[in-house]
Amino acid sequence: MSELFADIRTNLKIAFKSVRFNYKQYASFFAALFLIQCFFGMLTISSDMNTRITEEIVYEEYDYDVVFLDLNYYQTVFLQNDELQVFASDHIYDIVRIVDRYHAADDTTTYDVYLDLLGDMQLSFKLFKNKYMPYLQQNLKSGQVLKYNYSEVYKLDSYRINGMVSYVAIAAVMTLVSILLITSLYRIRVNHYKFTYGIYMSFGADYKQLCKTSFWEMMVVSLVTFIPSQAFSVGIIYLIYMVDGFAFTYSPLVLLKVFIINIVIVSVSVCFPMWRVSRNLVTKLLTSEDNSNLVSSPRRSFNFFNLTFPKKYEVVSMWRFRKYLATMIVTAVGFSSIFVAGFYAADVYEYTRSYTRPQYTVTLATNKIYDETLVPDLAVIEGIELVEVTATGEAAYNLSHAKIEKGAVLPTANLVVPEDDDDFRVTNEINYVMVDNKETIDALTSERFDYKIKGDPYEILTDESAVIVSNYIGNKKACDYEVGDIIKVAAFQSQKKQLDQNLQGKNRLREELKFYNFEYIELHVCAVIDGMSTLDGSPMYVAKSVWRELMRDDDAEIDTIDIYIAEDATMDDAKIIFDRIRDYTSLYNGRLVLTDNHVVSQEIITRSMKYYALIIALSFLVLAISPLIWFFSQTLFVKKREKEFSVLLWLGAIKTEIKKICQENGLILAVTATITCLGLSWALIAIIQWCVTQIPPVLYGGTESFYVGIHIPIPALIASVLISMGCGYFSSMLPLGDFLKRFSATENAREYTGSDE
Amino acid sequence: MGTILSCEAVIKQYRQYDSIVTAVNRASLRVEDKEFVAIIGASGSGKSTLLQICAGLDMPNSGGVFIRGHNLTEMPPDELSRFRGLYTGFIFQKHNLIPQFTALENILIPTVMCNKPDYSYEENLKKLIDTLRIGDRLHHLPSELSGGQQQRVAIARALINRPSVVFADEPTGNLDRANADEVLSLLLKTKELLGVTIIMVTHDLSIASHADRVYHMENGILEPLVSYKKGDPIVWNW
Numbered sequence: 001m002s003e004l005f006a007d008i009r010t011n012l013k014i015a016f017k018s019v020r021f022n023y024k025q026y027a028s029f030f031a032a033l034f035l036i037q038c039f040f041g042m043l044t045i046s047s048d049m050n051t052r053i054t055e056e057i058v059y060e061e062y063d064y065d066v067v068f069l070d071l072n073y074y075q076t077v078f079l080q081n082d083e084l085q086v087f088a089s090d091h092i093y094d095i096v097r098i099v100d101r102y103h104a105a106d107d108t109t110t111y112d113v114y115l116d117l118l119g120d121m122q123l124s125f126k127l128f129k130n131k132y133m134p135y136l137q138q139n140l141k142s143g144q145v146l147k148y149n150y151s152e153v154y155k156l157d158s159y160r161i162n163g164m165v166s167y168v169a170i171a172a173v174m175t176l177v178s179i180l181l182i183t184s185l186y187r188i189r190v191n192h193y194k195f196t197y198g199i200y201m202s203f204g205a206d207y208k209q210l211c212k213t214s215f216w217e218m219m220v221v222s223l224v225t226f227i228p229s230q231a232f233s234v235g236i237i238y239l240i241y242m243v244d245g246f247a248f249t250y251s252p253l254v255l256l257k258v259f260i261i262n263i264v265i266v267s268v269s270v271c272f273p274m275w276r277v278s279r280n281l282v283t284k285l286l287t288s289e290d291n292s293n294l295v296s297s298p299r300r301s302f303n304f305f306n307l308t309f310p311k312k313y314e315v316v317s318m319w320r321f322r323k324y325l326a327t328m329i330v331t332a333v334g335f336s337s338i339f340v341a342g343f344y345a346a347d348v349y350e351y352t353r354s355y356t357r358p359q360y361t362v363t364l365a366t367n368k369i370y371d372e373t374l375v376p377d378l379a380v381i382e383g384i385e386l387v388e389v390t391a392t393g394e395a396a397y398n399l400s401h402a403k404i405e406k407g408a409v410l411p412t413a414n415l416v417v418p419e420d421d422d423d424f425r426v427t428n429e430i431n432y433v434m435v436d437n438k439e440t441i442d443a444l445t446s447e448r449f450d451y452k453i454k455g456d457p458y459e460i461l462t463d464e465s466a467v468i469v470s471n472y473i474g475n476k477k478a479c480d481y482e483v484g485d486i487i488k489v490a491a492f493q494s495q496k497k498q499l500d501q502n503l504q505g506k507n508r509l510r511e512e513l514k515f516y517n518f519e520y521i522e523l524h525v526c527a528v529i530d531g532m533s534t535l536d537g538s539p540m541y542v543a544k545s546v547w548r549e550l551m552r553d554d555d556a557e558i559d560t561i562d563i564y565i566a567e568d569a570t571m572d573d574a575k576i577i578f579d580r581i582r583d584y585t586s587l588y589n590g591r592l593v594l595t596d597n598h599v600v601s602q603e604i605i606t607r608s609m610k611y612y613a614l615i616i617a618l619s620f621l622v623l624a625i626s627p628l629i630w631f632f633s634q635t636l637f638v639k640k641r642e643k644e645f646s647v648l649l650w651l652g653a654i655k656t657e658i659k660k661i662c663q664e665n666g667l668i669l670a671v672t673a674t675i676t677c678l679g680l681s682w683a684l685i686a687i688i689q690w691c692v693t694q695i696p697p698v699l700y701g702g703t704e705s706f707y708v709g710i711h712i713p714i715p716a717l718i719a720s721v722l723i724s725m726g727c728g729y730f731s732s733m734l735p736l737g738d739f740l741k742r743f744s745a746t747e748n749a750r751e752y753t754g755s756d757e
Numbered sequence: 758m759g760t761i762l763s764c765e766a767v768i769k770q771y772r773q774y775d776s777i778v779t780a781v782n783r784a785s786l787r788v789e790d791k792e793f794v795a796i797i798g799a800s801g802s803g804k805s806t807l808l809q810i811c812a813g814l815d816m817p818n819s820g821g822v823f824i825r826g827h828n829l830t831e832m833p834p835d836e837l838s839r840f841r842g843l844y845t846g847f848i849f850q851k852h853n854l855i856p857q858f859t860a861l862e863n864i865l866i867p868t869v870m871c872n873k874p875d876y877s878y879e880e881n882l883k884k885l886i887d888t889l890r891i892g893d894r895l896h897h898l899p900s901e902l903s904g905g906q907q908q909r910v911a912i913a914r915a916l917i918n919r920p921s922v923v924f925a926d927e928p929t930g931n932l933d934r935a936n937a938d939e940v941l942s943l944l945l946k947t948k949e950l951l952g953v954t955i956i957m958v959t960h961d962l963s964i965a966s967h968a969d970r971v972y973h974m975e976n977g978i979l980e981p982l983v984s985y986k987k988g989d990p991i992v993w994n995w
Contacts, residue, residue, distance in 0.1 A: 292856035292900040301858075301896050304865035313869065320857035644855045650814060651914075652842015652871040654835040 012223075015216035025193075026221055028185055028632035032625065033218070034225040034232075036178045036265060039621050040171065040258045041233030042614065047167040048251055049241055050609040054159050056246075057605050061571055062151040064096045064114035065121055066128075068136070069147040069582070070590060075139050076111040084131050092124040093117050103586050110586070121154055144590035145365045152601050159605070165701060174618075175265060177338070181625055182269035184331045185632060186214070190273050191293065192636040197277050198285025207278035214270040222262050230255060240613045291640045294324035310657045314664040324637070325669070330680070332629040332727065333673050335622050336720040337680035342619030343713035344685045346612050348692055352706050353606045356448045358388070358562035359574060359599045360581060365591040370557045372437075378561060379439045381584060383577035386564040388443035393551045394537060395430035399492035399516065400550050401509060402430050402540065408485045413478035416509050424488070428509050429473050431537040432489075434547035434558065435460050444468075444529060444541075448564065455483040455527035460543060466526035468541035472534040475693035475707050485525045489540070490518035491549045521546055535696065535705040565600075574600045623720070627727050634731035638662070642739050655740055662736040669728035677724040681717055685710055761954050762788040762811060762922055767820035769806055769977075780806040781817065782977035788922070793948060793955045795968035796979070797993065803977040804958045805926050811956060812924040813841050825921055842871030846915030846953075848944075850927040852907040854899040854914075860906075861895040864913045871918060878917060881951070885913040888950055889943050905936035912944055916951060923948075925957040929964060941967065962991040 019026050068079070076098060085091050096114040103110065117124040137146050152159075190197060200210065238248050277285070284293075302316050318325060362378070364370055379387040395401055403424040409415055415425035435441065441457050443449070460466040467487055471479045497515040499508070523542065532539065548556045565577055578596060585592040645658050689710050697705050769781040780803040788794050798804040809815040811822055813829045822829040824844060829837060841847075846867075854863045864885070868878045886892045889909040899907055908928060915923050928944065929937035941964055948955055957968065965971050971982040971991065985991060 290856045292898065295857045295898055295900070297898055297901070298859060298896065301861040304862050304869055307865075307869045309869045316862075317857050643853065647853050647855060648866070648870070649838060650841060650847055651867045652838050654838045656835075657870070 011212070011216040012220060015213070015220045018213075019217055019220045025189070026217070028628055029182070029218065029221045030225055031628050032181055032185055033222050033262070033266075034229045035621050035624055035628075036181070037222070037225055037229035037258060037262060038233050038236075039174060039178070039618055040261050041230045041254065042237055042617065042621075043167065043170060043174070044254045044257050045233060045237045045250065046240070046610065046614050047163060048254065049237065049246070049249065050611075051160055051163050052249060053241075053246055053608045054163070054605050055156065057601070057608060058152045058156055058159075061601050061604075062153045063116075064151050065117040065154045066115045066125065066151065067149050068113045068115070069149065069594070070101070070110040070586065071113055071136070072110060072139060075136050076113055078135060078139075079113050079115075079132070084135070091118065092127050101582070101586075103583075105587055106589075117154075121157070125154070141590065145593050147590070147593050149596045152598050152605075162701065171261065175261060177622070178265045179269050180331075181335070181629075182218070182265060183272055184629060186270060186273040187276075188328075188629075188633045188636060190277050192640065194277070194280075194285045194293075198280075198282050201278070201280075201282045201285065207275055210274040210278055211270055214274055215267060218266040218270060219263075222266060226259070226262070230258065236617055240610050240617065244608060244610075246608065290643060291321065291324075291637065294637075295320050296323050309653070310661040311664055314661045315668070317661075318665060318668055325672075328629070328633045328637075329669070329673055329676050329728075332626050332633070333676045333680055333724050335629065336626040336724050337677055337684050339619045339623035339626075340677075340681040340713060340716045340720045341684035341688060342615055342622065343716035344711070345688055346615040346619070347711070347713065348688065348708050349615060350612050351708060352692070353611075354603065355704075355706065356564060356567075357597065357599045359565045359569075359597055360563040360578065361595045361597060362561040362563065362581075362585060363593040363595065364557075364559050364561075365593065368555075368557075369588060369591050370559075375437045375439050375558075375561060377584065378563065378581070381577070381580050383565055383569070383573065383580065384563055385566050386443040386446055386448065387439040388562040388564070389434070389437060389440045389558050390560045390562060391434040391547070391556070391558045392539075393432045393547070393556075395428040395432060395489075395550075396508075398432075398551055399512065400430075400432070400518075401426050401428040401490045401512070403488040403490070403520065404479060405485055405487075408479050408481050410478055410480060413473070413476075415478065416506050416513070418513055426509060426513065427473060427478075427538075428512075429537050431539050432547055432550050433539050433541045434544050434556075435468070435541045436544040436558075437461075443562075443564070448567070449531065451529045451531035453527060453529050454481075455525065457527035457529065457541075459526035460541060463526065464543040464545050465523050466543070467523040467546075468527045468529055468539075469525055470532065470534055470538050470540075471528060471530050472707065473538040475533060475535045475705070478538070481525050481528045483525055483527065487523050487525065487540070488520040489523060489542070489546065489550060490520055492552065493517040493519050519549075521549060531707060533693075533705040533707045535693065535707075569600055571600055571604070619716075623723065626720075626723060630727035630731040631734070635735045638732065638735035638739070642743075645736075645739065646743070649743070655743075659736065659740065662732045666729035666732035669732060670725040671728075673724035673728035674721050677721050678717070681720065682710075682712065685712065759790055760787055761790045761792075762786070762822075762824050762956070764807075764811055764817075764822045765820055767807065767810055767817040767822065769803070769810060769815065769817050779977050781810065781979075783820070784974075784977070784979035786811065786972065786979060788954060788956055790921075791948075791952050791954055792970065793945070793957070793968045794970050794972065795965035796956070796958045796972045796974055797960060797962065797965045797982075797991070798958075798974035799960065802974040804974040807974065807979065808924050808926050808956065808958045812845055812847055812922075813837050814847070839871060842867060843873060843918065844921045846918065846920040846923040848908075848911050848915045848923065848925040848928045850930040852899070852911040852931075854907055854910060856899055859896050859898055860891060860902065860910045863899065863910055864917050867914060867918045873918060876919065881917060881919055882913075884950055885916055885947065888947050889913055903936075904932055905940060908932060908936075908940050909943060912940070912947065916947055916953065919951055920953060922954045922956060925955060927959055928957065929959070929961065937961070937964070962993060966991050 080095060080098070082091065094116045096116050098114070099112040101110050101112065117128070133146065140146060197210070234250060241248060298320065307313060307316070375387055375389055378384065403418070403421070403426050404415070406423050406425055409425040413425070415427045418424060418426055438458070438461060441461065444451065445453060445457060457468050460468055469481055469487065471477055471481055494517045495515060496517065499511050499515060503511055523546070542550070548554055563581065565574060581594055585594050648658060649655070689708060692706060692708050697703060764784065764786045767781055767784045768779070771778045771780060784807050796804045796807065806815065810817050813822070816830060827840065829840070832840060855866065858866070864882065886895065889912060891906060891909050891913065894902055894906055899910070902910065912928070925944070929940050932940060944955070945967060959965050966989065969987055971985045972979055973982050973993065982991070
């Protein structure tokens with residue numbers, strides 16, 4: 001162990017001398033590692049803060065894990081006495097409080113029992129379900145359902161896990177980005193100093209030795225930037241969270257985590273450039289003191305007889321350096337494009353975070369409970385803003401499909417073409433939604449959802465042959481409906497042949513079209529509504545009679561009602577509205593189950609996590625990387641061209657012509673960088689949009705899918721374009737200006753003639 | 758024939774820490790048109806510095822340099838650059854070819870900058886390519902050429918504008934013996950073909966023995982080698 005420390009000390013000492021002596025060479029690495037350490041510092045501190053804030057808010061708002069609603073006297077006494085406990089270890093819950101509720105309608109009293117589950121909550125509740133629930137359910141009247149709600153405390157572990165998963169996912173992505181950054185900078189450095197590396201290798205340095213030297217040099221740079229970067233991170237995070245008045249806490253483990261990530265990044269980043277250097281022939285490194293290794297070998301020469309100097313001269317030069325320039329531009333502009341994409345990602349996050357969700361859900365125990373007054377009565381309860389009925393059925397599951405007029409289907413939609421009817425296209429990626437009340441249409445057309453609507457959706461309430469559709473299937477635009485378009489929905493009648501159960505998707509649908517008998521119901525489009533997620537199927541809102549035919553159930557009825565309250569409702573408001581709804585649903589004698597979805601508390605928690613501000617702050621850090629790469633790369637590149645400029649001056653060029661060469665270079669780079677920035681930004685945004693709209697949420701632990709459109713964050717794009725343009729231009733001009741100031745034909749003659757006189 | 762270049766009492770000094778180093782000490786030189794003059798001397802004698810002053814790449818502290826009657830020491834920098842491009846050519850020890858251009862493009866760069874009206878570059882180019890035997894490597898980058906080929910391209914570049922004077926600073930210094938002899942022979946052939954004047958700095962006495970006249974330089978002092986006869990081997994104690 002002591003040998004290991006001695007070895008580390010020796011390596012650090014040698015590396016420190018090297019870095020200190022050549023600190024200008026490492027300036028860009030200091031900046032890059034400072035940014036990277038800031039990034040991870042901010043990410044780690046905010047992750048810890050978010051976990052703590054979540055716990056704070058949840059424990060402040062909830063003092064129970066589970067609440068059983070509307071229990072009768074016997075059920076309540078059963079729980080109070082904990083009649084199933086035999087040994088001390090059987091004690092799996094404490095009663096926090098019991099609240100009685102008097103129901104004037106039937107002159108009864110029910111009880112809400114709030115429980116605190118002991119030990120592992122999930123395990124305790126599993127035991128509770130197995131042991132206590134059967135006894136509780138024995139005491140229910142016919143048709144009644146045992147009602148209970150979890151509090152957010154119960155879900156705290158899942159919040160913690162989600163937070164950890166988010167942290168790991170973001171850290172993994174940014175580790176890759178950081179490795180890309182340091183590797184790029186190292187490649188630029190190696191290219192500039194390849195002669196030096198050639199000397200090292202001629203004296204026996206191999207890959208292992210080169211890697212070790214580079215690693216320790218980067219570690220010295222990391223150590224110098226570590227404390228300042230962490231101090232900066234603390235400052236930024238403090239400012240972000242201070243706005244809401246949360247107390248700032250800091251764990252020393254942050255330093256350890258960031259340091260470990262730093263070691264990983266540095267280790268991996270030096271490997272590839274050093275491997276590439278070590279593969280080179282030593283002679284190649286020793287003889288290549290100029291930019292010759294960056295030149296793309298031509299097949300023919302250009303016709304220089306007609307060349308204008310310096311304009312076309314530089315165009316030819318840049319064409320020959322195209323590989324280097326393309327790599328440099330894409331790398332540098334890539335980071336500024338990530339900045340733009342970061343703003344888009346922040347907007348998407350904010351949209352999905354604050355998406356309108358039902359605060360409560362009423363579930364009917366059986367469809368025989370439903371009556372036409374249920375939904376209107378709920379809708380007028382004070383505090384309720386919207387009521388949405390959801391009775392859905394998947395077309396594929398119900399052996400149904402929809403035939404859509406060919407003219408309404410986009411060529412890119414790839415829907416099934418029926419063998420016997422070329423005028424229509426067929427799909428079963430449909431969810432039929434039953435509509436029979438005004439409140440559902442009110443919810444659909446509400447500003448809360450902000451869907452794009454064409455036509456009159458209310459027509460469906462008076463015309464059974466009307467249908468409301470979406471242009472999107474699987475979150476991709478598949479159709480371009482106009483009001484009045486005809487759709488034929490298929491109700492399964494019988495089958496001619498048993499189909500292979502292994503058939504799926506479009507193949508299954510084609511077989512159904514061949515071997516099943518359907519009765520088609522012709523509908524006309526009364527409205528087109530876009531903006532909701534269609535990842536699990538495109539919604540088609542149909543009248544109740546049509547829906548029953550498609551479900552092949554004459555008694556099919558509404559089974560779920562979603563209730564939305566005001567966006568700015570507080571926890572106290574939510575509790576009051578909850579009690580009002582309970583008062584109403586109690587009229588149904590326990591056959592309606594009211595679930596609290598805790599949307600208000602979730603909104604408070606997620607808003608406090610400051611992910612939006614964090615993503616924006618991190619995006620700015622990423623943006624700072626772009627000028628770093630521009631100027632580091634171009635400074636060294638122009639430096640290598642100084643010999644060329646000197647030769648041109650000796651051959652008869654004047655200084656203003658050399659300046660024009662670099663102006664030309666700068667202008668071309670500025671224009672190319674602008675186009676690249678626009679293209680890359682759009683591409684990255686499209687990738688994010690694809691991920692959000694196409695990846696099923698179950699794959700990343702999510703519970704709901706969204707549809708988000710592509711929009712370009714204009715201020716971020718403008719900033720990114722201006723920085724790319726400015727860096728493209730000035731990264732050529734500034735090093736040249738320095739050269740022209742230093743240049744006298746005399747100085748350079750001595751340097752480049754190779755004579756030692 | 759007349760005097761194409763003359764420099765009179767040229768002095769060049771440098772400050773090195775606290776001392777003054779006199780690289781060229783009152784050197785005077787006169788070169789006739791179409792002559793081949795060699796300046797020999799040991800390392801550090803100041804011969805390259807003198808050559809650079811004669812070519813207008815460096816400025817003396819005192820003294821004058823005249824090419825075709827023009828005083829280089831009184832020209833403003835831009836005018837001097839243009840003058841160099843039109844009337845002089847320079848061959849460096851390290852070829853200093855521009856890496857992103859092919860051999861042909863490198864040769865033609867001087868024509869782009871200093872276009873001589875009423876002058877057929879194409880004809881001159883063809884002669885140079887044939888004489889220097891670089892026709893099969895014209896479209897290759899400098900990194901794809903051997904040392905000898907690179908130097909031949911550099912010679913072609915120095916001569917494409919048909920300069921009045923060609924300055925060669927150790928043009929064979931980086932080459933092996935065989936290549937050095939070949940390059941020298943081609944350079945002399947081209948000289949005869951185009952009728953240019955060559956002033957060459959070298960420490961290789963066998964190369965200097967091809968010159969019409971030889972000077973030697975020692976500690977910044979230039980003196981003609983009066984005992985020299987063209988073609989005779991030069992014997993000199995450094």
